[in-house]
Amino acid sequence: MAGNWSLGRKRQVLQTRATIIQEIRHFFVTGGYLEVETPLRIPAPAPEAQIDAVVTDGWFLQTSPELCMKRMLAAGYERLFQICHCWRADERGRLHLTEFTMLEWYRTGSDYRDIMTDCEGVIRAVADKLGHGNFIRFRGRTIDIGGEWERLTVREAFARYGETSLEDALELDRFDEIMVEFIEPRLGMIRPTFIYDYPASRGALARLKADDSSVAERFELYIGGLELANAFSELNDPVEQRRRFEEESAHRARMQRKCYPLPEPFLGELDAMPLSAGIALGVDRLVMVLLDAARIDDVVAFTPEEL
Amino acid sequence: MYTVADLRKGLKVTLDGDPYIVIAFDFAKPGKGQALYRTKLRNMISGVILDRTYRSGETFEPASLEERKMQYLYKEDDHYCFMDNQTYEQVHVSEAAMGDAKNYLIDNLPVSILLFKEKAIGVDIPNFVNLRVTQTDPWAKGDTSGSDSKPATVESGYVLRVPPFIEEGELITIDTRTGEYSTRVKG
Numbered sequence: 001m002a003g004n005w006s007l008g009r010k011r012q013v014l015q016t017r018a019t020i021i022q023e024i025r026h027f028f029v030t031g032g033y034l035e036v037e038t039p040l041r042i043p044a045p046a047p048e049a050q051i052d053a054v055v056t057d058g059w060f061l062q063t064s065p066e067l068c069m070k071r072m073l074a075a076g077y078e079r080l081f082q083i084c085h086c087w088r089a090d091e092r093g094r095l096h097l098t099e100f101t102m103l104e105w106y107r108t109g110s111d112y113r114d115i116m117t118d119c120e121g122v123i124r125a126v127a128d129k130l131g132h133g134n135f136i137r138f139r140g141r142t143i144d145i146g147g148e149w150e151r152l153t154v155r156e157a158f159a160r161y162g163e164t165s166l167e168d169a170l171e172l173d174r175f176d177e178i179m180v181e182f183i184e185p186r187l188g189m190i191r192p193t194f195i196y197d198y199p200a201s202r203g204a205l206a207r208l209k210a211d212d213s214s215v216a217e218r219f220e221l222y223i224g225g226l227e228l229a230n231a232f233s234e235l236n237d238p239v240e241q242r243r244r245f246e247e248e249s250a251h252r253a254r255m256q257r258k259c260y261p262l263p264e265p266f267l268g269e270l271d272a273m274p275l276s277a278g279i280a281l282g283v284d285r286l287v288m289v290l291l292d293a294a295r296i297d298d299v300v301a302f303t304p305e306e307l
Numbered sequence: 308m309y310t311v312a313d314l315r316k317g318l319k320v321t322l323d324g325d326p327y328i329v330i331a332f333d334f335a336k337p338g339k340g341q342a343l344y345r346t347k348l349r350n351m352i353s354g355v356i357l358d359r360t361y362r363s364g365e366t367f368e369p370a371s372l373e374e375r376k377m378q379y380l381y382k383e384d385d386h387y388c389f390m391d392n393q394t395y396e397q398v399h400v401s402e403a404a405m406g407d408a409k410n411y412l413i414d415n416l417p418v419s420i421l422l423f424k425e426k427a428i429g430v431d432i433p434n435f436v437n438l439r440v441t442q443t444d445p446w447a448k449g450d451t452s453g454s455d456s457k458p459a460t461v462e463s464g465y466v467l468r469v470p471p472f473i474e475e476g477e478l479i480t481i482d483t484r485t486g487e488y489s490t491r492v493k494g
Contacts, residue, residue, distance in 0.1 A: 005488070005490070050341050050342070091342070092334060093333060093334025095334075176337050176341050177343065179337040180335045180337050180343055203339075204339075220338045255363075255364070
Protein backbone atom coordinates (compact mmCIF):
# COMPACT_ATOMS: atom_id res chain seq x y z
CA MET A 1 0.00 0.00 0.00
CA ALA A 2 1.14 3.51 -0.80
CA GLY A 3 -0.38 5.13 2.28
CA ASN A 4 -3.28 7.56 2.13
CA TRP A 5 -2.65 9.46 -1.08
CA SER A 6 -5.34 12.11 -0.74
CA LEU A 7 -4.19 12.88 2.82
CA GLY A 8 -0.61 13.18 1.59
CA ARG A 9 -1.75 15.62 -1.08
CA LYS A 10 -3.07 18.00 1.56
CA ARG A 11 0.40 18.88 2.84
CA GLN A 12 0.52 22.38 1.31
CA VAL A 13 -3.01 23.18 2.40
CA LEU A 14 -2.26 22.06 5.94
CA GLN A 15 0.95 24.09 6.01
CA THR A 16 -0.94 27.22 4.92
CA ARG A 17 -3.68 26.47 7.45
CA ALA A 18 -1.06 26.34 10.19
CA THR A 19 0.42 29.66 9.02
CA ILE A 20 -3.04 31.27 9.10
CA ILE A 21 -3.67 30.09 12.67
CA GLN A 22 -0.22 31.24 13.78
CA GLU A 23 -0.81 34.68 12.23
CA ILE A 24 -4.23 35.01 13.88
CA ARG A 25 -2.59 34.23 17.21
CA HIS A 26 0.16 36.77 16.54
CA PHE A 27 -2.41 39.45 15.63
CA PHE A 28 -4.35 39.10 18.87
CA VAL A 29 -1.38 38.58 21.17
CA THR A 30 0.27 41.76 19.89
CA GLY A 31 -3.10 43.53 20.20
CA GLY A 32 -3.06 42.90 23.95
CA TYR A 33 -5.50 39.98 23.96
CA LEU A 34 -5.11 37.12 26.42
CA GLU A 35 -5.37 33.69 24.83
CA VAL A 36 -7.58 31.44 26.94
CA GLU A 37 -8.80 27.86 26.99
CA THR A 38 -12.20 27.02 28.42
CA PRO A 39 -13.72 23.54 28.81
CA LEU A 40 -14.97 21.86 25.65
CA ARG A 41 -17.40 19.67 27.57
CA ILE A 42 -20.01 21.69 29.44
CA PRO A 43 -23.24 21.02 31.37
CA ALA A 44 -25.39 23.72 29.74
CA PRO A 45 -24.88 25.23 26.29
CA ALA A 46 -26.68 28.48 25.43
CA PRO A 47 -30.20 27.47 24.42
CA GLU A 48 -30.54 28.66 20.84
CA ALA A 49 -33.55 27.64 18.75
CA GLN A 50 -31.63 26.24 15.78
CA ILE A 51 -28.34 24.98 17.24
CA ASP A 52 -28.12 21.42 18.56
CA ALA A 53 -25.30 20.27 20.85
CA VAL A 54 -23.71 16.82 20.81
CA VAL A 55 -24.46 14.93 24.03
CA THR A 56 -21.48 13.36 25.76
CA ASP A 57 -21.83 11.38 28.97
CA GLY A 58 -24.73 13.49 30.22
CA TRP A 59 -23.10 16.85 29.43
CA PHE A 60 -22.57 18.51 26.05
CA LEU A 61 -19.75 19.35 23.69
CA GLN A 62 -19.68 23.13 23.39
CA THR A 63 -21.37 24.73 20.39
CA SER A 64 -19.30 27.86 21.15
CA PRO A 65 -17.06 28.98 24.04
CA GLU A 66 -19.19 32.13 24.37
CA LEU A 67 -20.64 31.68 27.86
CA CYS A 68 -17.35 30.86 29.59
CA MET A 69 -15.60 33.73 27.84
CA LYS A 70 -18.29 36.19 28.91
CA ARG A 71 -17.96 34.96 32.50
CA MET A 72 -14.30 35.92 32.21
CA LEU A 73 -15.28 39.42 31.00
CA ALA A 74 -17.59 39.66 34.02
CA ALA A 75 -14.65 38.69 36.23
CA GLY A 76 -12.61 41.63 34.94
CA TYR A 77 -10.66 40.36 31.92
CA GLU A 78 -10.78 43.04 29.19
CA ARG A 79 -9.57 41.36 26.00
CA LEU A 80 -9.76 37.63 25.33
CA PHE A 81 -9.39 35.29 22.40
CA GLN A 82 -9.63 31.56 21.91
CA ILE A 83 -9.08 29.12 19.05
CA CYS A 84 -10.91 25.89 19.80
CA HIS A 85 -13.06 23.10 18.47
CA CYS A 86 -16.85 23.36 18.57
CA TRP A 87 -19.51 20.80 17.70
CA ARG A 88 -22.95 21.22 16.18
CA ALA A 89 -25.01 18.08 15.85
CA ASP A 90 -26.18 17.06 12.37
CA GLU A 91 -24.50 19.96 10.58
CA ARG A 92 -22.61 18.42 7.71
CA GLY A 93 -22.33 19.62 4.14
CA ARG A 94 -20.04 21.27 1.65
CA LEU A 95 -19.54 24.17 4.10
CA HIS A 96 -20.19 22.42 7.41
CA LEU A 97 -18.37 19.99 9.65
CA THR A 98 -19.99 18.68 12.82
CA GLU A 99 -16.65 19.33 14.54
CA PHE A 100 -14.99 22.51 13.37
CA THR A 101 -12.50 25.14 14.48
CA MET A 102 -13.73 28.43 15.89
CA LEU A 103 -11.93 31.68 16.63
CA GLU A 104 -13.71 33.85 19.20
CA TRP A 105 -12.63 37.18 20.59
CA TYR A 106 -14.24 39.53 23.10
CA ARG A 107 -13.46 43.06 24.27
CA THR A 108 -14.95 45.26 26.94
CA GLY A 109 -15.80 48.93 26.39
CA SER A 110 -16.67 48.16 22.75
CA ASP A 111 -19.61 47.52 20.48
CA TYR A 112 -20.07 45.54 17.29
CA ARG A 113 -18.58 48.32 15.13
CA ASP A 114 -15.22 47.88 16.86
CA ILE A 115 -15.40 44.17 16.07
CA MET A 116 -15.95 45.00 12.39
CA THR A 117 -12.70 46.95 12.48
CA ASP A 118 -10.96 43.99 14.14
CA CYS A 119 -12.23 41.69 11.37
CA GLU A 120 -10.71 43.94 8.73
CA GLY A 121 -7.47 44.02 10.69
CA VAL A 122 -7.02 40.32 11.31
CA ILE A 123 -8.05 39.13 7.85
CA ARG A 124 -5.83 41.72 6.14
CA ALA A 125 -2.93 40.70 8.37
CA VAL A 126 -3.36 37.02 7.55
CA ALA A 127 -3.82 37.65 3.81
CA ASP A 128 -0.71 39.83 3.86
CA LYS A 129 1.26 37.07 5.60
CA LEU A 130 0.26 34.72 2.76
CA GLY A 131 1.40 37.29 0.19
CA HIS A 132 -2.07 38.17 -1.13
CA GLY A 133 -1.77 41.95 -0.78
CA ASN A 134 -5.04 43.84 -1.26
CA PHE A 135 -6.81 41.21 -3.36
CA ILE A 136 -7.81 37.61 -2.92
CA ARG A 137 -9.15 35.19 -5.54
CA PHE A 138 -12.13 33.18 -4.38
CA ARG A 139 -14.81 31.32 -6.33
CA GLY A 140 -13.67 32.86 -9.60
CA ARG A 141 -13.76 36.44 -8.34
CA THR A 142 -11.19 38.96 -7.27
CA ILE A 143 -12.21 40.42 -3.93
CA ASP A 144 -10.75 43.69 -2.71
CA ILE A 145 -9.91 43.34 0.96
CA GLY A 146 -7.58 46.36 1.06
CA GLY A 147 -10.24 49.08 0.58
CA GLU A 148 -13.23 49.87 2.74
CA TRP A 149 -15.47 46.86 3.43
CA GLU A 150 -19.18 47.08 2.67
CA ARG A 151 -21.62 47.68 5.51
CA LEU A 152 -25.22 46.79 4.72
CA THR A 153 -28.19 46.48 7.08
CA VAL A 154 -30.33 43.34 6.89
CA ARG A 155 -33.23 45.56 5.83
CA GLU A 156 -31.18 47.07 2.98
CA ALA A 157 -30.05 43.60 1.90
CA PHE A 158 -33.66 42.37 1.64
CA ALA A 159 -34.67 45.50 -0.29
CA ARG A 160 -31.73 45.18 -2.65
CA TYR A 161 -31.53 41.42 -3.24
CA GLY A 162 -34.52 39.66 -1.62
CA GLU A 163 -37.67 38.80 -3.52
CA THR A 164 -39.81 40.08 -0.62
CA SER A 165 -39.44 42.77 2.01
CA LEU A 166 -37.92 41.90 5.36
CA GLU A 167 -41.36 42.19 7.03
CA ASP A 168 -42.99 39.75 4.60
CA ALA A 169 -40.10 37.31 4.89
CA LEU A 170 -40.46 37.26 8.70
CA GLU A 171 -44.26 37.06 8.50
CA LEU A 172 -44.13 34.09 6.11
CA ASP A 173 -41.28 32.34 7.97
CA ARG A 174 -39.12 32.65 4.84
CA PHE A 175 -36.26 34.71 6.31
CA ASP A 176 -33.70 31.88 6.16
CA GLU A 177 -34.82 30.66 2.76
CA ILE A 178 -34.50 34.11 1.21
CA MET A 179 -31.13 34.61 2.87
CA VAL A 180 -29.80 31.37 1.39
CA GLU A 181 -31.45 31.65 -2.00
CA PHE A 182 -31.18 35.33 -2.88
CA ILE A 183 -29.07 37.30 -0.44
CA GLU A 184 -26.05 35.24 0.66
CA PRO A 185 -24.91 34.53 -2.93
CA ARG A 186 -24.65 38.32 -3.51
CA LEU A 187 -22.75 39.28 -0.36
CA GLY A 188 -19.06 40.06 -0.34
CA MET A 189 -18.54 39.56 -4.06
CA ILE A 190 -16.49 42.69 -4.78
CA ARG A 191 -15.30 43.43 -1.26
CA PRO A 192 -16.18 41.75 2.05
CA THR A 193 -19.65 42.62 3.37
CA PHE A 194 -20.82 43.14 6.94
CA ILE A 195 -24.57 42.58 7.04
CA TYR A 196 -25.84 44.07 10.30
CA ASP A 197 -28.79 45.02 12.49
CA TYR A 198 -30.75 41.77 12.53
CA PRO A 199 -34.40 41.59 13.61
CA ALA A 200 -34.49 41.57 17.43
CA SER A 201 -35.88 38.01 17.42
CA ARG A 202 -32.70 36.79 15.71
CA GLY A 203 -30.07 37.69 18.24
CA ALA A 204 -30.73 35.81 21.47
CA LEU A 205 -27.47 37.00 23.06
CA ALA A 206 -27.24 40.44 21.43
CA ARG A 207 -28.01 43.88 22.80
CA LEU A 208 -30.89 45.76 21.14
CA LYS A 209 -30.06 48.99 19.39
CA ALA A 210 -30.44 51.94 21.75
CA ASP A 211 -32.50 54.04 19.31
CA ASP A 212 -34.40 51.18 17.62
CA SER A 213 -35.42 48.23 19.76
CA SER A 214 -36.73 46.33 16.73
CA VAL A 215 -33.18 45.38 15.79
CA ALA A 216 -30.31 43.64 17.58
CA GLU A 217 -26.72 44.87 17.30
CA ARG A 218 -25.58 41.77 15.48
CA PHE A 219 -23.58 41.35 12.27
CA GLU A 220 -22.41 38.60 10.01
CA LEU A 221 -19.35 38.80 7.77
CA TYR A 222 -19.48 37.43 4.22
CA ILE A 223 -16.68 37.04 1.70
CA GLY A 224 -17.49 35.73 -1.78
CA GLY A 225 -20.96 34.64 -0.64
CA LEU A 226 -19.52 32.58 2.22
CA GLU A 227 -20.58 33.31 5.79
CA LEU A 228 -17.48 33.63 7.96
CA ALA A 229 -18.45 35.14 11.30
CA ASN A 230 -21.23 36.22 13.62
CA ALA A 231 -20.84 39.07 16.13
CA PHE A 232 -22.83 40.97 18.74
CA SER A 233 -22.78 43.93 20.99
CA GLU A 234 -23.25 41.62 23.96
CA LEU A 235 -26.41 41.68 26.04
CA ASN A 236 -25.46 42.15 29.71
CA ASP A 237 -28.91 42.37 31.31
CA PRO A 238 -29.39 39.08 33.22
CA VAL A 239 -33.18 39.44 33.48
CA GLU A 240 -33.59 40.02 29.77
CA GLN A 241 -31.06 37.27 28.98
CA ARG A 242 -32.98 34.76 31.12
CA ARG A 243 -36.24 35.74 29.41
CA ARG A 244 -34.68 35.19 25.98
CA PHE A 245 -33.14 31.85 26.95
CA GLU A 246 -36.55 30.71 28.22
CA GLU A 247 -38.11 31.84 24.95
CA GLU A 248 -35.51 29.93 22.92
CA SER A 249 -35.99 26.86 25.14
CA ALA A 250 -39.75 27.03 24.64
CA HIS A 251 -39.19 27.22 20.90
CA ARG A 252 -36.93 24.17 21.11
CA ALA A 253 -39.59 22.29 23.08
CA ARG A 254 -42.22 23.14 20.45
CA MET A 255 -39.87 21.82 17.72
CA GLN A 256 -39.33 18.67 19.83
CA ARG A 257 -35.62 19.39 20.08
CA LYS A 258 -33.59 18.47 23.12
CA CYS A 259 -33.89 21.02 25.94
CA TYR A 260 -30.82 22.09 27.90
CA PRO A 261 -30.60 23.20 31.51
CA LEU A 262 -30.22 26.99 31.82
CA PRO A 263 -26.60 28.11 32.30
CA GLU A 264 -27.19 29.47 35.82
CA PRO A 265 -23.60 30.48 36.73
CA PHE A 266 -23.45 32.55 33.53
CA LEU A 267 -26.80 34.22 34.25
CA GLY A 268 -25.74 34.81 37.85
CA GLU A 269 -22.57 36.68 36.86
CA LEU A 270 -23.83 38.50 33.78
CA ASP A 271 -24.71 41.75 35.55
CA ALA A 272 -21.00 42.21 36.32
CA MET A 273 -20.10 42.11 32.61
CA PRO A 274 -19.29 45.60 31.33
CA LEU A 275 -20.52 46.76 27.91
CA SER A 276 -18.69 44.40 25.56
CA ALA A 277 -18.67 43.01 22.08
CA GLY A 278 -17.57 39.65 20.72
CA ILE A 279 -17.48 37.44 17.68
CA ALA A 280 -17.24 33.83 16.52
CA LEU A 281 -15.36 33.28 13.27
CA GLY A 282 -15.14 29.93 11.46
CA VAL A 283 -11.44 29.24 10.98
CA ASP A 284 -11.97 26.43 8.45
CA ARG A 285 -14.01 28.79 6.30
CA LEU A 286 -11.41 31.54 6.52
CA VAL A 287 -8.87 28.99 5.30
CA MET A 288 -11.25 28.11 2.45
CA VAL A 289 -11.43 31.76 1.39
CA LEU A 290 -7.67 32.29 1.56
CA LEU A 291 -6.92 29.06 -0.31
CA ASP A 292 -9.84 29.33 -2.74
CA ALA A 293 -11.13 25.92 -1.64
CA ALA A 294 -14.56 24.72 -2.77
CA ARG A 295 -15.33 22.42 0.15
CA ILE A 296 -14.60 22.56 3.85
CA ASP A 297 -13.33 18.96 3.44
CA ASP A 298 -10.42 20.34 1.43
CA VAL A 299 -8.96 22.35 4.33
CA VAL A 300 -8.94 19.79 7.17
CA ALA A 301 -6.72 16.74 7.56
CA PHE A 302 -9.64 14.41 8.28
CA THR A 303 -13.39 14.59 7.78
CA PRO A 304 -15.65 12.48 10.04
CA GLU A 305 -16.32 10.13 7.14
CA GLU A 306 -12.59 9.37 6.88
CA LEU A 307 -12.20 8.31 10.51
CA MET B 308 -38.84 6.05 6.36
CA TYR B 309 -36.00 8.49 5.70
CA THR B 310 -35.43 11.82 7.46
CA VAL B 311 -33.61 14.88 6.11
CA ALA B 312 -30.46 13.54 7.81
CA ASP B 313 -30.47 10.61 5.34
CA LEU B 314 -30.45 12.89 2.28
CA ARG B 315 -27.41 12.37 0.10
CA LYS B 316 -26.58 11.95 -3.56
CA GLY B 317 -27.99 8.65 -4.81
CA LEU B 318 -30.79 8.30 -2.23
CA LYS B 319 -34.02 7.04 -3.82
CA VAL B 320 -37.33 8.29 -2.47
CA THR B 321 -41.00 8.31 -3.41
CA LEU B 322 -42.63 11.65 -4.27
CA ASP B 323 -46.23 11.75 -5.42
CA GLY B 324 -46.08 8.00 -6.04
CA ASP B 325 -43.07 8.13 -8.38
CA PRO B 326 -39.51 7.00 -7.65
CA TYR B 327 -36.98 9.85 -7.55
CA ILE B 328 -33.23 9.79 -7.12
CA VAL B 329 -31.30 12.60 -5.41
CA ILE B 330 -28.76 13.82 -7.97
CA ALA B 331 -27.44 16.84 -6.06
CA PHE B 332 -27.59 17.73 -2.40
CA ASP B 333 -26.44 20.68 -0.36
CA PHE B 334 -26.81 21.47 3.33
CA ALA B 335 -27.34 25.17 4.10
CA LYS B 336 -27.73 26.98 7.41
CA PRO B 337 -27.62 30.76 7.30
CA GLY B 338 -26.23 32.34 10.48
CA LYS B 339 -28.08 30.93 13.49
CA GLY B 340 -31.04 30.17 11.22
CA GLN B 341 -32.74 26.91 10.42
CA ALA B 342 -31.13 24.08 8.51
CA LEU B 343 -32.19 23.86 4.87
CA TYR B 344 -31.62 20.74 2.80
CA ARG B 345 -31.47 21.73 -0.85
CA THR B 346 -31.87 18.90 -3.31
CA LYS B 347 -32.09 18.27 -7.02
CA LEU B 348 -34.18 15.16 -7.71
CA ARG B 349 -34.62 13.22 -10.94
CA ASN B 350 -37.84 11.37 -11.64
CA MET B 351 -36.54 7.88 -12.42
CA ILE B 352 -39.37 7.23 -14.89
CA SER B 353 -39.83 10.47 -16.79
CA GLY B 354 -36.35 11.94 -16.25
CA VAL B 355 -37.90 15.26 -15.12
CA ILE B 356 -35.64 17.14 -12.68
CA LEU B 357 -37.02 19.00 -9.65
CA ASP B 358 -35.40 21.46 -7.22
CA ARG B 359 -36.74 21.00 -3.70
CA THR B 360 -35.70 22.50 -0.37
CA TYR B 361 -36.56 20.60 2.80
CA ARG B 362 -36.44 21.58 6.48
CA SER B 363 -35.69 19.64 9.67
CA GLY B 364 -38.44 17.23 10.62
CA GLU B 365 -39.55 16.32 7.09
CA THR B 366 -39.60 12.64 6.17
CA PHE B 367 -39.56 10.58 2.99
CA GLU B 368 -40.79 7.18 1.90
CA PRO B 369 -38.09 5.09 0.24
CA ALA B 370 -38.71 4.48 -3.46
CA SER B 371 -40.39 1.09 -3.84
CA LEU B 372 -37.98 -0.54 -6.22
CA GLU B 373 -37.18 -4.16 -6.80
CA GLU B 374 -33.46 -4.97 -7.07
CA ARG B 375 -32.10 -7.77 -9.20
CA LYS B 376 -28.50 -8.90 -9.52
CA MET B 377 -27.39 -8.81 -13.15
CA GLN B 378 -24.27 -8.58 -15.25
CA TYR B 379 -23.34 -5.91 -17.74
CA LEU B 380 -23.26 -7.22 -21.32
CA TYR B 381 -22.86 -4.38 -23.82
CA LYS B 382 -23.98 -0.97 -24.97
CA GLU B 383 -26.21 -0.55 -28.00
CA ASP B 384 -27.19 2.86 -29.37
CA ASP B 385 -28.38 4.89 -26.38
CA HIS B 386 -29.07 2.07 -24.00
CA TYR B 387 -27.15 -0.47 -21.95
CA CYS B 388 -27.89 -4.19 -21.88
CA PHE B 389 -27.73 -6.38 -18.72
CA MET B 390 -28.44 -10.07 -18.13
CA ASP B 391 -29.84 -12.03 -15.18
CA ASN B 392 -27.40 -14.92 -14.70
CA GLN B 393 -30.06 -17.21 -13.26
CA THR B 394 -32.82 -16.78 -15.82
CA TYR B 395 -30.75 -15.42 -18.74
CA GLU B 396 -33.36 -12.69 -19.05
CA GLN B 397 -31.98 -9.46 -20.55
CA VAL B 398 -33.01 -5.89 -19.78
CA HIS B 399 -32.17 -2.48 -21.25
CA VAL B 400 -31.47 0.70 -19.32
CA SER B 401 -31.38 4.06 -21.10
CA GLU B 402 -28.21 6.13 -21.05
CA ALA B 403 -29.96 8.96 -19.16
CA ALA B 404 -31.10 6.57 -16.43
CA MET B 405 -27.58 5.16 -15.99
CA GLY B 406 -26.26 8.34 -14.40
CA ASP B 407 -22.57 8.21 -13.43
CA ALA B 408 -22.65 4.40 -13.34
CA LYS B 409 -21.88 4.34 -17.03
CA ASN B 410 -18.35 5.56 -16.27
CA TYR B 411 -17.42 2.27 -14.63
CA LEU B 412 -19.00 -0.39 -16.83
CA ILE B 413 -16.79 -3.21 -17.98
CA ASP B 414 -17.83 -6.61 -19.29
CA ASN B 415 -19.36 -8.88 -16.64
CA LEU B 416 -19.44 -6.20 -13.91
CA PRO B 417 -22.01 -7.34 -11.33
CA VAL B 418 -24.69 -4.67 -10.78
CA SER B 419 -28.14 -4.32 -9.21
CA ILE B 420 -30.81 -3.46 -11.72
CA LEU B 421 -33.62 -1.38 -10.21
CA LEU B 422 -37.10 -2.25 -11.35
CA PHE B 423 -40.28 -0.24 -10.84
CA LYS B 424 -43.45 -2.07 -11.80
CA GLU B 425 -41.37 -4.63 -13.71
CA LYS B 426 -39.56 -1.97 -15.77
CA ALA B 427 -35.79 -1.42 -15.44
CA ILE B 428 -35.29 2.25 -14.56
CA GLY B 429 -31.84 2.39 -13.05
CA VAL B 430 -28.75 0.61 -11.87
CA ASP B 431 -26.78 0.44 -8.63
CA ILE B 432 -23.08 -0.38 -8.83
CA PRO B 433 -20.68 -1.24 -6.01
CA ASN B 434 -19.21 1.72 -4.04
CA PHE B 435 -15.75 0.60 -5.13
CA VAL B 436 -14.78 -0.89 -8.48
CA ASN B 437 -11.38 -2.07 -9.71
CA LEU B 438 -10.47 -0.90 -13.21
CA ARG B 439 -7.28 -1.25 -15.21
CA VAL B 440 -5.41 1.85 -16.38
CA THR B 441 -5.20 1.82 -20.18
CA GLN B 442 -3.41 5.12 -20.69
CA THR B 443 -1.36 7.45 -18.53
CA ASP B 444 1.89 9.33 -19.10
CA PRO B 445 4.95 7.98 -17.30
CA TRP B 446 6.14 9.79 -14.20
CA ALA B 447 9.19 11.84 -15.11
CA LYS B 448 12.01 11.00 -12.71
CA GLY B 449 13.21 14.03 -10.85
CA ASP B 450 9.76 15.62 -10.98
CA THR B 451 9.71 17.50 -7.69
CA SER B 452 5.94 18.00 -7.59
CA GLY B 453 5.88 14.66 -5.81
CA SER B 454 2.48 15.04 -4.22
CA ASP B 455 0.71 16.11 -7.41
CA SER B 456 -1.49 14.06 -9.73
CA LYS B 457 -1.86 13.24 -13.42
CA PRO B 458 -4.73 12.16 -15.70
CA ALA B 459 -5.32 8.49 -16.46
CA THR B 460 -7.81 6.66 -18.68
CA VAL B 461 -9.25 3.38 -17.40
CA GLU B 462 -10.60 0.46 -19.40
CA SER B 463 -14.19 1.78 -19.33
CA GLY B 464 -12.98 4.96 -21.04
CA TYR B 465 -13.41 7.08 -17.91
CA VAL B 466 -10.67 9.65 -17.19
CA LEU B 467 -9.66 10.63 -13.65
CA ARG B 468 -6.73 12.05 -11.65
CA VAL B 469 -4.34 9.51 -10.16
CA PRO B 470 -1.08 9.71 -8.20
CA PRO B 471 2.07 10.06 -10.33
CA PHE B 472 3.36 6.58 -9.43
CA ILE B 473 0.47 4.81 -11.19
CA GLU B 474 1.57 3.16 -14.44
CA GLU B 475 -0.25 1.86 -17.49
CA GLY B 476 -1.63 -1.63 -17.00
CA GLU B 477 -2.04 -1.25 -13.23
CA LEU B 478 -5.32 -2.03 -11.50
CA ILE B 479 -6.77 0.79 -9.38
CA THR B 480 -9.78 1.10 -7.09
CA ILE B 481 -12.21 3.94 -7.81
CA ASP B 482 -14.81 5.25 -5.37
CA THR B 483 -17.92 5.35 -7.59
CA ARG B 484 -19.72 7.74 -5.21
CA THR B 485 -17.18 10.48 -5.88
CA GLY B 486 -15.58 9.27 -9.11
CA GLU B 487 -12.17 9.66 -7.50
CA TYR B 488 -9.12 7.43 -7.25
CA SER B 489 -9.06 5.49 -4.02
CA THR B 490 -6.07 3.14 -3.99
CA ARG B 491 -3.79 0.91 -6.06
CA VAL B 492 -4.53 -2.81 -6.24
CA LYS B 493 -1.43 -4.95 -5.83
CA GLY B 494 -0.73 -7.72 -8.35
